[in-house]
Amino acid sequence: MDHSEREQPSADKWEVQLRKGSLELAILAALWGGRLYGLEILKRLEDDTNLIIPEGTVYPLLSRLKALGLVNSEWVESERGHPRKYYILTKSGKQRALEMAGVWTRFASSMRKLLGPLNGGNK
Amino acid sequence: MTVANEVQKRIEEYLDTLRARLRGVKKQNAREFIEELRGHIQDRISAAGEMTPAAVEKVLAALGDPNELANEFRTNALPDETEEHTKSPIRILSILFRWASFNFTGLFMLVGALAAYLVGGLLLIGATLKPFNPHTVGLWAFHDETGDLNLSLRLGTADPPAGAHELLGWWIVPIGLLAAVGLVFTTSRLTRWSARKIKRSNVFA
Numbered sequence: 001m002d003h004s005e006r007e008q009p010s011a012d013k014w015e016v017q018l019r020k021g022s023l024e025l026a027i028l029a030a031l032w033g034g035r036l037y038g039l040e041i042l043k044r045l046e047d048d049t050n051l052i053i054p055e056g057t058v059y060p061l062l063s064r065l066k067a068l069g070l071v072n073s074e075w076v077e078s079e080r081g082h083p084r085k086y087y088i089l090t091k092s093g094k095q096r097a098l099e100m101a102g103v104w105t106r107f108a109s110s111m112r113k114l115l116g117p118l119n120g121g122n123k
Numbered sequence: 124m125t126v127a128n129e130v131q132k133r134i135e136e137y138l139d140t141l142r143a144r145l146r147g148v149k150k151q152n153a154r155e156f157i158e159e160l161r162g163h164i165q166d167r168i169s170a171a172g173e174m175t176p177a178a179v180e181k182v183l184a185a186l187g188d189p190n191e192l193a194n195e196f197r198t199n200a201l202p203d204e205t206e207e208h209t210k211s212p213i214r215i216l217s218i219l220f221r222w223a224s225f226n227f228t229g230l231f232m233l234v235g236a237l238a239a240y241l242v243g244g245l246l247l248i249g250a251t252l253k254p255f256n257p258h259t260v261g262l263w264a265f266h267d268e269t270g271d272l273n274l275s276l277r278l279g280t281a282d283p284p285a286g287a288h289e290l291l292g293w294w295i296v297p298i299g300l301l302a303a304v305g306l307v308f309t310t311s312r313l314t315r316w317s318a319r320k321i322k323r324s325n326v327f328a
Binding site: 037038039054055056057059060061063064067078080082083084085 | 152155156158159160161162163165166167169185186187188191192195196198199200
């Protein structure tokens with residue numbers, strides 16, 4: 001239908017915004033288990049979530065999280081011959097991750113309730 | 124050119140574009156960002172198992188457009204890490220121009236800073252020109268035809284209005300210089316301070 005075709009791009013745009021918005025929490029959550037370097041974080045996001053983003057996006061965000069004191073970083077020599085920048089959650093990073101996870105869970109559960117009829121209707 | 128050289132050249136091209144777009148970012152941060160991406164590219168290529176131009180293009184495409192990446196780095200960076208640490212009015216105005224295109228706060232700050240720098244600049248010019256045109260340069264007070272009192276800063280381009288009297292005399296030199304320096308300094312400080320506040324409060328953006 002003409003109408004739904006016109007609606008499509010804005011739904012895509014919304015999805016991109018949604019993915020971008022959840023990226024910060026996703027990175028903090030990925031680091032919860034210990035230190036990782038950029039590519040490891042990306043792999044974690046690819047494996048555990050469906051967060052498809054331009055890979056580079058994660059690096060500017062990591063640098064911001066570091067500037068905000070939520071993560072620390074250190075360069076470690078690798079067997080590949082080039083150093084890797086590892087990130088680790090700071091105390092306030094852990095606290096922020098917990099806060100954000102709480103907000104996310106509450107939000108998701110109320111949305112699930114609200115969307116119940118829509119999802120049921122699709123089936 | 125060997126394939127390995129060709130691949131290396133393409134990677135350097137990508138990183139050079141990125142580097143050029145990061146001008147103004149603190150050198151140390153820009154260097155670390157570029158090295159981090161270089162490591163990412165090398166890891167991705169060796170994971171792909173083949174060092175071919177096609178494989179490199181795929182890795183670079185997945186990483187994203189270097190111009191956009193640099194923009195994202197700049198947008199995400201805190202003022203301490205970028206040229207927003209600068210004291211130069213020209214750099215501050217160019218940052219505000221960029222900000223003004225994003226939101227109203229930026230536009231508001233740009234108009235305010237422009238006005239303050241303009242007044243500061245005029246005072247500075249007045250103070251500098253006074254010794255050359257001592258009879259016309261100055262802060263003049265006069266009554267217009269409605270009888271209202273008007274103040275006019277004259278820079279020696281035209282004669283003062285009839286019946287006007289000069290308020291500051293030679294004092295315009297030290298007062299103008301001090302006020303100009305003070306205004307420019309305060310505006311720069313205030314702009315940097317607001318930018319920092321706004322960016323820090325924007326954690327979830």
